[in-house]
Amino acid sequence: MSPRQIVIAGYGMAGSRLAEEILRRDPEGERVSLTILGEEQHLAYNRVLLSGVVAGTMKAENVTLHGQEWHDRVRLGVSVTEIDRDTRKVTLTDGSTIGYDTLVLATGSRSWIPPVEGLFPDAPGVHTFRTLDDCEGILAAARPGAPVAVLGGGLLGIEAARGLVGRGCQVTVVHPVGHLMERQLDQAGGKVLAKQLSTLGVEVKLDAKVNGYVPGDGLKLEDGLVPADMVVVTAGVKPEIDLAVKAGIAVDRGVLIDDCLRTSDPRIHAIGDCAQHPGTMAGLVQSAWEQADVLADLLTGKNVAKRYRGTPVVTRLKARDVDLAALGEVHVDTDAEDAEVLCLNDPTRGRYAKLVVKQDRVAGAIVIGAPDAAATITQLYDSRVPVPSDRLAVLLGRALPSEATPAGSPSELPGTALVCRCNSVTKAQLVTAWRAGATDVTDLASATRATTGCGSCRDAVCGIADWLSTTT
Amino acid sequence: MTLEGALVTPREFPTNRGGLCQKGWTSGALLSNPVRLTKPLLHGKPVSWDTALDFVAERIERIQGEHGRDGMAIFGGGGLTNEKAYALGKFARVALRTSQIDYNGRFCMSSAAAAGNKAFGVDRGMPFPVTDLDDADMILLVGANPAETMPPFMQHIKAGLIVVDPRRTATAERAMLHLKPAPGTDLALALGILHAVFSEGYAEQDYIEQRTHGFADAWRIAAAWWPERVERVTGVSATDQRAVARMLAKAKNAYILTARGTEQHASGTDTVNAWINLALALGLPGKPGSGYGCLTGQGNGQGGREHGQKADQLPGYRKIDDPEARAHVAGVWGVDPDSLPGPGRSAYELLDALGRPHGPKGLLVFGSNPVVSAPRATHVTERLKALDLLVVADFVPNETTALADVVLPVTQWAEEEGTLTSLEGRVLHRRPALRPPQEVRSDLEVLQELAIRLGSPAKAFPTIPEEVFDELAKASEGGIADYSGITYARLRDGEALHWPVPSREHPGTPRLFEDEFAHPDGKARFIPVDHKGPAEPPDDEFPLRATTGRVLAHYQSGAQTRRIDDLMKAVPESYVEVHPDTAERAGLTNGDMAKVESRRGEVQARVRCVPSMRPDTVFLPFHFPGENSANRLTNPALDPTSRMPEFKVCAVRLAPWGEA
Missing domain, CATH: 3.40.228.10 (Dimethylsulfoxide Reductase, domain 2)
Known part of the structure; x- marks a missing residue:
């Protein structure tokens, strides 16, 4: 029985992960013969960490996902130019063709450049922010003190801005909408974020109408110029669907896929940024990796009943000194009738927390500047565990004291209070022992064994002895 | 610590700095405990040692005659002294010539x-x-x-x-x-x-x-x-x-x-x-x-895993499938290396195989209570019941002795000499402080008596701990855990000897790795490991994660600590710690009796509402037996390398006790 020929078009976050997952299930290549095609010259790298590379916390060589052995597994520097679905062949940029039993589109997405006069991908000073090469270009140009405009105040733009301001650039985020990260944040949340960024030295221009770009000068806005030696364009991405469109495969914004990650041609699958599944939002690594996991099960026959049902979307900003998480439905007012909405707004200290609860479950949340709450709420959202009834504690990220903290004075301590845990000794037992004649700490220790374990209750026992000696 | 009569007082020592917890203070109570086993029991009735041992030996021979050497198995404990652990391993390989030996340390470290x-x-x-x-x-x-x-x-x-x-x-x-x-x-x-x-x-x-x-x-x-x-x-x-x-x-x-x-x-x-x-x-x-x-988890958690009561191991932390190790140990034991069996089943796999067509038909248990301490306890109990012969050597009755054909009353800590190896790899000498009750024998004596009945010479199984230790030291010579330079005399002199101690002059090795690691090239290894998550994630049917652990007042299966009044007063019964909201959703409040249920069984436990608990997690202590045994819930999914079961997480649901 010869293995099935599988061609993976794309070696980014989704394609490389799928290849790994298939190898893990079929290490000897008994079931599947893999051809992996990567357009870039690099071995797969972790795109999520690129903002760390820009910020300088990570070096380019440390974001590699695969070891050198992958040079033998992947064809780098080639991509698919055409799919012939009838003969099940793909044509590559080098003119060669490869037959397939199954084709997986993992072509990802490309940066979108808004239509602005003078703004082109290869115009001087213009950088997109998507690939390792982009990153190296940005770093080469990011001189301390230089003015930089970041066009687009979404997640990626803010991470880039935070990284560049950390490198000493004078950064302005230019955003066409009324508040930052408008897809994930409500207006108040966006304001807190903008304020936090300005504290760190990032200027933010909202509602910006960009009329043109002049290399050397900067971005011309309706109300003036944003000076920029460099413009980093983070205005969004477009799924790479040209191949699919040419081959007559059904697309919307991305290539349409079902729960088996199948396109309208059942011999062709799609995962990652180029794909569009009703259960998730494109552009997230979590979805891409979960899709790769399911597809590897299906393609290797490891678990043919496996299905992909979608990935709940959690947005987590990775920018030093800005802790932000956003998930689910957030554009809900506090007076909404079909939901409980809690909100705490402390812009002065860069904190904002909004929690939307429906039927006792987290439906959405924005958490800025409260990392514990972000972690807890994300888990409640993912696991669908009912939200604890102490909603305020959830919002603040820590349980409020549910019982009175032990009284400072021994006299106020209840008799049942456990003083020595190692030997299960309560205050009442110490008092009894005292009254029976054990009137100093040593005698109390021999009578009750308090303090004879780890010794951490020594101060408390001394306190009780002092109190008893003054009151009896 | 020191002991007078059955009264314990602490003394200064580097590990505990003279401190004792409630278990230490009350440990003397076990020595004079009225439930103490003092006579051999055959099918629950007191008999003489000869009757009991003859019965056991005769059954062993019959089982091995019918089912081969591996028809007999041994299950040891991490609380046994080094001498006992060593003798048990030797008994398995030389007297029984079975590969089927493992111990509860498999569940521990x-x-x-x-x-x-x-x-x-x-x-x-x-x-x-x-x-x-x-x-x-x-x-x-x-x-x-x-x-x-x-x-x-x-x-x-x-x-x-x-x-x-x-x-x-x-x-x-x-x-x-x-x-x-x-x-x-x-x-x-x-x-x-x-x-x-x-x-x-x-x-x-x-x-x-x-x-x-x-x-x-x-x-x-x-x-x-x-x-x-x-x-x-x-x-x-x-x-x-x-x-x-x-x-x-x-x-x-x-x-x-x-x-x-x-x-x-x-x-x-x-x-x-x-x-x-x-x-x-x-x-x-x-x-x-x-x-x-x-x-470490058990009294002799470290030493217990070094000298051969592990399925894949020979004394000195040697591998049983290493020809050189076999030759060396066989030389010390005076047997043909080829007569030594190979590696056997790991603890849970061994328990799971008991009484099955290809599994052991007889089991000797020393210093362990698997009915309470093994995962998927109900199933393990059934396997034990399926045996033709179950022999348990212990000093108090427990849930496993209750199933035994033969119960052998043996000495306990203060009544016997021996060594233990502490968590820091230091070998400690324990002197006997009390005479054991008259009819009680040491595990070493039991092993010798059985070995003789099975045809081994008496001198192959000495009963004096020091002699056993000297042999252990020879057997461990050149191994990883090398005790060859340790003697009782050096220990009695108060020397702080951390292994390896490769010669009588060697001062011991308190700190390993200062110059190099133990791999041949002297370097440590990063091991590429990835997260997989629990073997049994929560789902709609069993939505909570259960985790198990210890409480201060009790030890292991509780067989010893549940006999002590002070400790039972401190923690009298099993409980389940749960977030108050999770309890309320299950129709429970603080103090109610709950049913905690997994795919493997159900447990009765008193609800303790603890606001600091994660709402998706419940906790149960594992010291209690029967309906309260947390291990009725636990998942025997095994680690591929260590064969450790997944005690720390399984999927459960919570309901009021008595509800269908």
């Missing part, structure tokens, strides 16, 4: 042992004296609750403490930072902290280059676990992960210590290796004043 061997080339819980911890300015404790399980140990933690535990334990309450990962996600947490260490520039590059191998492969996995991704899996905030990285890196002297919470998973070995990877990235192991260590 096997994952740390496997991980230590992989990373360092040797497994010694703490490769440094415990007193070294006193000078640490930061200690990261992972899955350990010494404030309850080993309270005097807390005296060594003097400065910064970070605790990783799903529960707010007594230990966590003392920490400056407490991370509360969902049960079964510790490995992801370790990867996230490693990621933070590296990306914040805290990795010790020179150390990594000079003293280790394999960082690049380990990093490639950790690179995919950035703290924000780890947060989503574990529930520990990215900020806290970075804080831990910073606190450990900035400390002058730092230690990472792990225990059962890390190990008792189907991915326990990988999880321990993940924390060792973190320690290596920070350059801790082998650096003076810093390091990685593992806290």
Whole structure:
């Protein structure tokens, strides 16, 4: 029985992960013969960490996902130019063709450049922010003190801005909408974020109408110029669907896929940024990796009943000194009738927390500047565990004291209070022992064994002895 | 400690600094306990030793005649002295010639042992004296609750403490930072902290280059676990992960210590290796004043796993499938190396095979109570009942002796001489303080009597502990855990001997790794490990995660501590810790009797509402028997390397007791 020929078009976050997952299930290549095609010259790298590379916390060589052995597994520097679905062949940029039993589109997405006069991908000073090469270009140009405009105040733009301001650039985020990260944040949340960024030295221009770009000068806005030696364009991405469109495969914004990650041609699958599944939002690594996991099960026959049902979307900003998480439905007012909405707004200290609860479950949340709450709420959202009834504690990220903290004075301590845990000794037992004649700490220790374990209750026992000696 | 009559008083010693917890103070009560086993029992009736032993020997011969050598099996314990553990291993291989021997330490520290061997080339819980911890300015404790399980140990933690535990334990309450990962996600947490260490520039590059191998492969996995991704899996905030990285890196002297919470998973070995990877990235192991260590669980957790009661092991921490090791040990034992059996089944696999067509038909149990302490306890009980012969040697009746055909009353701690090896690899000599009751015999005597009946010469199984120890020392010579330079005389003189002690003149090795690790090239290994998650994740049917552990007042299966009034007064019955909301949703309030149910069984437990619990997690202590036995719930999914069952997480549901 010869293995099935599988061609993976794309070696980014989704394609490389799928290849790994298939190898893990079929290490000897008994079931599947893999051809992996990567357009870039690099071995797969972790795109999520690129903002760390820009910020300088990570070096380019440390974001590699695969070891050198992958040079033998992947064809780098080639991509698919055409799919012939009838003969099940793909044509590559080098003119060669490869037959397939199954084709997986993992072509990802490309940066979108808004239509602005003078703004082109290869115009001087213009950088997109998507690939390792982009990153190296940005770093080469990011001189301390230089003015930089970041066009687009979404997640990626803010991470880039935070990284560049950390490198000493004078950064302005230019955003066409009324508040930052408008897809994930409500207006108040966006304001807190903008304020936090300005504290760190990032200027933010909202509602910006960009009329043109002049290399050397900067971005011309309706109300003036944003000076920029460099413009980093983070205005969004477009799924790479040209191949699919040419081959007559059904697309919307991305290539349409079902729960088996199948396109309208059942011999062709799609995962990652180029794909569009009703259960998730494109552009997230979590979805891409979960899709790769399911597809590897299906393609290797490891678990043919496996299905992909979608990935709940959690947005987590990775920018030093800005802790932000956003998930689910957030554009809900506090007076909404079909939901409980809690909100705490402390812009002065860069904190904002909004929690939307429906039927006792987290439906959405924005958490800025409260990392514990972000972690807890994300888990409640993912696991669908009912939200604890102490909603305020959830919002603040820590349980409020549910019982009175032990009284400072021994006299106020209840008799049942456990003083020595190692030997299960309560205050009442110490008092009894005292009254029976054990009137100093040593005698109390021999009578009750308090303090004879780890010794951490020594101060408390001394306190009780002092109190008893003054009151009896 | 010292003992007068049955009264215990503490004395100064480096590990406990003269401290005793309630278990230590009350341990004398067990010596004079009225339920003490004092006569051999055959089918529940008192008989003479000869009757009992003749019966056992006759049955063993019949079983081995019908089913072959492996028809008989032995199950040992991590509380046995080194001498007993050694003699038990020898008895299996020489007298019974069965491969079927393992012990309850498999349920305890096997994952740390496997991980230590992989990373360092040797497994010694703490490769440094415990007193070294006193000078640490930061200690990261992972899955350990010494404030309850080993309270005097807390005296060594003097400065910064970070605790990783799903529960707010007594230990966590003392920490400056407490991370509360969902049960079964510790490995992801370790990867996230490693990621933070590296990306914040805290990795010790020179150390990594000079003293280790394999960082690049380990990093490639950790690179995919950035703290924000780890947060989503574990529930520990990215900020806290970075804080831990910073606190450990900035400390002058730092230690990472792990225990059962890390190990008792189907991915326990990988999880321990993940924390060792973190320690290596920070350059801790082998650096003076810093390091990685593992806290032992049982009285002789360390020594018990070195001298041959493990299925794959010969004395001196030798591998049973290594021809040189076999030749050496066979030489000491005066037998043909080819007569030694090969590796047998691991503890759970052994219990699971009992009474099955290809499994053992007879079992000898020494110092263990698997009816309560094994995972999937109901099933294990059925397997024990399916045996043709069950013999249990113990000093108090327990749930396993209740099923036994023959019960042999043996000596306990204060009544016998022997050695134990502590968590720091130090060999301790225990003197007898009391005469045992008249008809009670030592385990060594029992083994000799049985061996003679099975055709071995008496001198192959000496009954004097010192003689057994001298033989053990020879058998361990040249092995990893080399005791060959240790003698009772040196121990009686009060020498602090940490193994290896390769000669009579050798002063012992309190600190391993100062110059090199135990792999042939002297370097430590980063092991590339990835997070997989619990073997049984929660689902709609069983939506909660159950985790199990110890309480201060009890020990292991509770067979000993449940006999002591003071301890029963402190914690009289099993309970389930649960978040008040989770209790309320199940129709329960504080103090109610709950039914906790998994795919393997159900347990009755009193509800304790604890607001600091994660709402998705419940906790049960495992010291109680019968309907209260937490191990009726636990999942016997095994670690592929250590064969450790997944005690620390399984999926359960909660309901009021008595509800259908």
